[in-house]
Amino acid sequence: MSNDVILDLMQIILLTLGTVVVMITAAFKRDHGLVNALTLVSLSAALLVFVFIAPVLPQQATILLMIDGYSLFFSTLIIIGALVVTTLAYPYFEKHNQQNEEFYILLMIGTLGAVILAASNHFVSFFLGMEILSISLYAMIAYPIHKQDAAKFPLEASVKYLILSGLSSASILFGVALLYAQSGTLSFDAIPAAVAALELDADPVFIVGLMMIMAGVAFKLSLVPFHIWTPDVYEGAPVPVTAFIATLSKAAMLAVSLRLIIAAKAFQFEQVTIVLSLLAAASMIVGNLLAVQQNNVKRILAYSSIAHLGYLLVVIITAAVLPDSLSVEAMTYYIAAYFLTSLAGFAVISALSNAGRELDDISDYQGLFWRNPWLAAVMTVVLLSLAGIPLTVGFIGKFYIFSVGVEGNLWFLLSLLIIGSGIGLYYYLRLVYAMLLSPADMLKPEADAAKASLPAGIHLVLASLTALILYLGVYPAPLIATLQSLASGF
Amino acid sequence: MILVWLMIILFVGGLGAWLAEGLGRGIPRVIALATILLDLLLVILMLAAPDLLGIGALSQASLGQQGDWLVLFSADWIPRFGISFIFGADGLSLLLIALTVFLGLIAIGSAWHEITERPGFFYFNLLWTLAGVIGVFTALDLFLFFFFWEVMLIPMYFIIAIWGHENKAYAAMKFFIFTQVSGLLMLLAIMVLVWFHYQASGFLSFSYFELLGTELPAGAAMWVMLGFFIAFATKLPAVPFHSWLPDAHSQAPTAGSVILAGVLLKTGAYGLIRFTVPLFPEVSMQFAPVAMTLGAVSILYTAKVAFAQNDLKRLIAYTSVSHMGFVLLGVYAWNAQAVQGAVMTMLAHGLSAAALFMLAGGIQHRIHTRDMDKMGGLWAVVPKMSFMALFFTVAAVGMPSLGNFVGEFLVLLGSFQVSITITAFAALGLIVAAVYSLIVIQKVFHGENRNTHEMADLSTIEMLCFSLMMIGLIWMGLYPQSMLDMAAPTLQSLNVAFP
Numbered sequence: 001m002s003n004d005v006i007l008d009l010m011q012i013i014l015l016t017l018g019t020v021v022v023m024i025t026a027a028f029k030r031d032h033g034l035v036n037a038l039t040l041v042s043l044s045a046a047l048l049v050f051v052f053i054a055p056v057l058p059q060q061a062t063i064l065l066m067i068d069g070y071s072l073f074f075s076t077l078i079i080i081g082a083l084v085v086t087t088l089a090y091p092y093f094e095k096h097n098q099q100n101e102e103f104y105i106l107l108m109i110g111t112l113g114a115v116i117l118a119a120s121n122h123f124v125s126f127f128l129g130m131e132i133l134s135i136s137l138y139a140m141i142a143y144p145i146h147k148q149d150a151a152k153f154p155l156e157a158s159v160k161y162l163i164l165s166g167l168s169s170a171s172i173l174f175g176v177a178l179l180y181a182q183s184g185t186l187s188f189d190a191i192p193a194a195v196a197a198l199e200l201d202a203d204p205v206f207i208v209g210l211m212m213i214m215a216g217v218a219f220k221l222s223l224v225p226f227h228i229w230t231p232d233v234y235e236g237a238p239v240p241v242t243a244f245i246a247t248l249s250k251a252a253m254l255a256v257s258l259r260l261i262i263a264a265k266a267f268q269f270e271q272v273t274i275v276l277s278l279l280a281a282a283s284m285i286v287g288n289l290l291a292v293q294q295n296n297v298k299r300i301l302a303y304s305s306i307a308h309l310g311y312l313l314v315v316i317i318t319a320a321v322l323p324d325s326l327s328v329e330a331m332t333y334y335i336a337a338y339f340l341t342s343l344a345g346f347a348v349i350s351a352l353s354n355a356g357r358e359l360d361d362i363s364d365y366q367g368l369f370w371r372n373p374w375l376a377a378v379m380t381v382v383l384l385s386l387a388g389i390p391l392t393v394g395f396i397g398k399f400y401i402f403s404v405g406v407e408g409n410l411w412f413l414l415s416l417l418i419i420g421s422g423i424g425l426y427y428y429l430r431l432v433y434a435m436l437l438s439p440a441d442m443l444k445p446e447a448d449a450a451k452a453s454l455p456a457g458i459h460l461v462l463a464s465l466t467a468l469i470l471y472l473g474v475y476p477a478p479l480i481a482t483l484q485s486l487a488s489g490f
Numbered sequence: 491m492i493l494v495w496l497m498i499i500l501f502v503g504g505l506g507a508w509l510a511e512g513l514g515r516g517i518p519r520v521i522a523l524a525t526i527l528l529d530l531l532l533v534i535l536m537l538a539a540p541d542l543l544g545i546g547a548l549s550q551a552s553l554g555q556q557g558d559w560l561v562l563f564s565a566d567w568i569p570r571f572g573i574s575f576i577f578g579a580d581g582l583s584l585l586l587i588a589l590t591v592f593l594g595l596i597a598i599g600s601a602w603h604e605i606t607e608r609p610g611f612f613y614f615n616l617l618w619t620l621a622g623v624i625g626v627f628t629a630l631d632l633f634l635f636f637f638f639w640e641v642m643l644i645p646m647y648f649i650i651a652i653w654g655h656e657n658k659a660y661a662a663m664k665f666f667i668f669t670q671v672s673g674l675l676m677l678l679a680i681m682v683l684v685w686f687h688y689q690a691s692g693f694l695s696f697s698y699f700e701l702l703g704t705e706l707p708a709g710a711a712m713w714v715m716l717g718f719f720i721a722f723a724t725k726l727p728a729v730p731f732h733s734w735l736p737d738a739h740s741q742a743p744t745a746g747s748v749i750l751a752g753v754l755l756k757t758g759a760y761g762l763i764r765f766t767v768p769l770f771p772e773v774s775m776q777f778a779p780v781a782m783t784l785g786a787v788s789i790l791y792t793a794k795v796a797f798a799q800n801d802l803k804r805l806i807a808y809t810s811v812s813h814m815g816f817v818l819l820g821v822y823a824w825n826a827q828a829v830q831g832a833v834m835t836m837l838a839h840g841l842s843a844a845a846l847f848m849l850a851g852g853i854q855h856r857i858h859t860r861d862m863d864k865m866g867g868l869w870a871v872v873p874k875m876s877f878m879a880l881f882f883t884v885a886a887v888g889m890p891s892l893g894n895f896v897g898e899f900l901v902l903l904g905s906f907q908v909s910i911t912i913t914a915f916a917a918l919g920l921i922v923a924a925v926y927s928l929i930v931i932q933k934v935f936h937g938e939n940r941n942t943h944e945m946a947d948l949s950t951i952e953m954l955c956f957s958l959m960m961i962g963l964i965w966m967g968l969y970p971q972s973m974l975d976m977a978a979p980t981l982q983s984l985n986v987a988f989p
Contacts, residue, residue, distance in 0.1 A: 480570045
């Protein structure tokens with residue numbers, strides 16, 4: 001293994017090292033604050049490592065991993081997300097739950113899995129990364145399990161996630177096996193050549209394999225009709241873990257799926273386009289319609305994430321007709337927008353909650369504007385960004401979808417997107433309106449207690465995420481330039 | 491740059507008013523007043539002494555635009571998509587900016603005593619709405635235009651949702667969803683237009699000047715035009731897209747109604763004149779009979795509905811739709827008289843509707859009802875207010891020598907040359923208008939004061955506001971040429987047929 005490869009893998013190596021350090025520290029000294037701080041330091045080291053040493057890009061680092069601008073973009077997002085989750089977890093668990101140290105080990109391992117996913121262009125690393133991520137998630141979701149009065153139902157959520165996620169992993173694995181049986185390769189890049197050489201373009205076994213992989217991925221991304229687990233897990237998990245599922249695990253899964261679709265030239269099979277279009281249409285409609293009926297903010301965000309992934313699929317489908325680089329650019333922008341926005345949204349919920357009491361009912365937010373203007377303002381920006389209103393990054397994301405959708409002539413999906421956005425406005429505004437109402441008799445003592453003791457870290461997280469959402473919404477040019485250059489690698 | 495300053499002053503003033511709330515409840519309104527006066531001063535200077543600001547008529551052929559633009563500003567924004575900041579104002583924009591800032595002043599006057607809860611945030615929203623509207627009237631990049639189109643929406647939503655009346659949640663939500671969804675259709679249409687332009691020219695641009703004259707395939711052109719038309723017709727509003735308006739107007743606080751009726755509706759009309767017809771001249775002319783019919787239907791149908799209302803604000807709201815029907819009619823007749831008439835109607839209706847909403851708001855503030863059946867005989871109680879009500883009602887009906895008459899007369903004169911049938915029906919609107927207006931005067935101010943309402947007459951601030959609007963309407967009625975002359979070069983450059 002050459003030095004270049006070691007250099008490129010530095011981020012992954014640092015994350016692994018960090019995990020070990022955190023584990024050993026937790027074994028010797030049970031100190032929540034210390035372990036939390038060590039996690040933050042390890043993650044920051046992994047985040048900043050490429051500022052100090054220049055990686056050689058792009059490079060196939062070992063047969064399993066591809067380190068390029070694309071993978072680094074996603075790993076940066078993922079590690080930022082992990083930093084935020086770590087910051088949120090401290091006040092959430094501290095004083096409300098015993099023995100919190102192992103949580104950070106799981107968090108580090110999950111992050112490692114996500115980073116591996118983002119860099120994988122081989123089915124083995126795909127599966128390894130996915131399982132590292134999922135298995136740590138099972139435990140993270142169930143983390144407050146021994147707490148008598150846990151705010152939510154961690155066990156139910158965890159078992160649900162375990163069973164369904166295990167099922168989807170099995171489906172992916174079987175699909176990979178079928179693909180391998182027909183094409184004889186596990187590397188994404190080698191698939192098109194194998195398809196051409198062995199004339200697999202109408203091979204039923206190969207197509208069934210593709211479909212099984214797609215179904216498994218759709219499970220992980222919670223696309224309709226594979227979405228049933230999403231609201232329950234979102235609601236049942238502790239808020240910081242919900243943030244982790246909603247952002248990190250989705251972004252990592254999207255990163256590898258897009259790479260697979262493009263590298264394997266999956267769109268030469270027309271079935272892929274048809275199935276993805278159906279998934280997109282169903283997700284946009286069902287996600288939005290069901291979100292309207294929820295009264296729980298976490299569930300609203302769960303259904304809204306289903307709808308947003310439907311929007312995102314519209315972009316992926318355009319890769320069938322447009323140059324890959326344009327679709328990749330649009331998709332990465334939208335993911336970045338959605339990632340930052342949801343992270344900020346869950347940060348607000350987490351700031352209001354702790355392991356003993358979660359404020360996630362819409363009535364808990366009544367009058368928040370007047371009780372705690374700062375948190376309410378952040379939440380409003382988040383909701384407007386999710387709704388795609390100008391001044392926020394969500395708008396530029398939606399603009400991207402429109403622009404590639406028009407170029408790809410996807411009129412039907414675009415009209416569903418407009419309808420979906422209209423319905424979406426309703427439930428986002430409902431929450432905004434609840435926050436604007438007079439608090440009067442609805443004043444919740446817990447909420448005010450939570451506000452008094454917010455640590456500076458959370459304020460920092462909220463402020464920087466909000467600033468990013470607004471900055472990238474008003475002046476997206478720098479991010480667009482970055483994404484354009486990384487997308488040109490495709 | 492001066493246009494950008496107009497907006498920056500409002501943005502900064504808004505933030506200042508919000509932050510100053512902590513210093514005292516009376517401070518925000520003073521800051522808001524100072525801000526709007528500063529803007530007004532700039533606008534007056536722009537109109538009266540452009541040389542002083544160094545913005546005399548420039549013909550900047552280098553940018554490739556047509557016509558004379560009084561003020562232009564341009565800078566790159568998102569070069570990836572050919573999006574840039576292009577702000578420009580010609581006669582039409584300047585007239586509407588002047589109306590916006592003037593009504594902003596009136597709105598602050600009407601809120602002066604009415605808004606006591608969270609005044610800082612209120613004035614913040616008010617000033618930001620105005621800034622968004624000025625952005626709409628000056629943006630000459632389609633992306634930028636859409637940006638401001640949506641930006642003016644959010645603060646208005648807050649104004650309705652926080653300071654509105656009993657049914658504010660529903661009204662605010664409806665207002666937002668109608669505008670936003672129709673806005674997304676427009677965004678889609680913009681993207682398609684830009685894409686066809688890209689196909690033809692090889693470079694991406696959202697600039698209005700670049701996109702003018704883009705050739706679209708016949709089938710697509712109609713759809714794209716409809717995208718724009720629906721967005722603007724929703725804002726205008728025209729039947730059948732009007733149903734958000736009565737709710738929004740009746741639930742909004744007085745200052746909100748003033749801005750909605752006086753200014754926000756005009757953005758729809760402005761969009762039709764500036765974008766829809768010039769960008770798609772051929773299909774617009776094919777579509778004109780439909781649009782003119784919609785205009786006539788709006789005039790008659792909503793006048794009839796207005797007649798059936800008991801809620802004073804709802805009634806005035808429906809009359810707004812009815813008057814904006816004249817604007818739609820005039821724009822799609824697309825000849826000199828008709829479009830000039832449409833512009834005059836926009837300006838005059840801005841003042842008269844704002845005044846009427848302010849009166850209705852004033853009554854509601856005093857006796858806590860908008861139900862006309864519970865009013866009556868107010869003339870004896872509040873003579874000054876009653877006089878003002880009579881004046882502005884008569885103005886809205888179209889009394890000669892006042893602004894609305896000039897506008898509606900010109901519209902009918904112009905559209906008569908295009909379609910006699912539609913014009914004949916539209917003209918009936920003038921009669922129905924007289925009927926519903928007299929009902930208001932009769933029910934509210936005449937008759938017997940059954941509930942023996944005691945209320946204070948107009949305060950000095952209110953008298954000042956009404957007098958200013960009165961002077962404006964009389965000026966428009968007696969010397970409309972001063973405004974027509976300003977708008978004429980714009981209309982000529984948009985290829986309106988001038989005799």
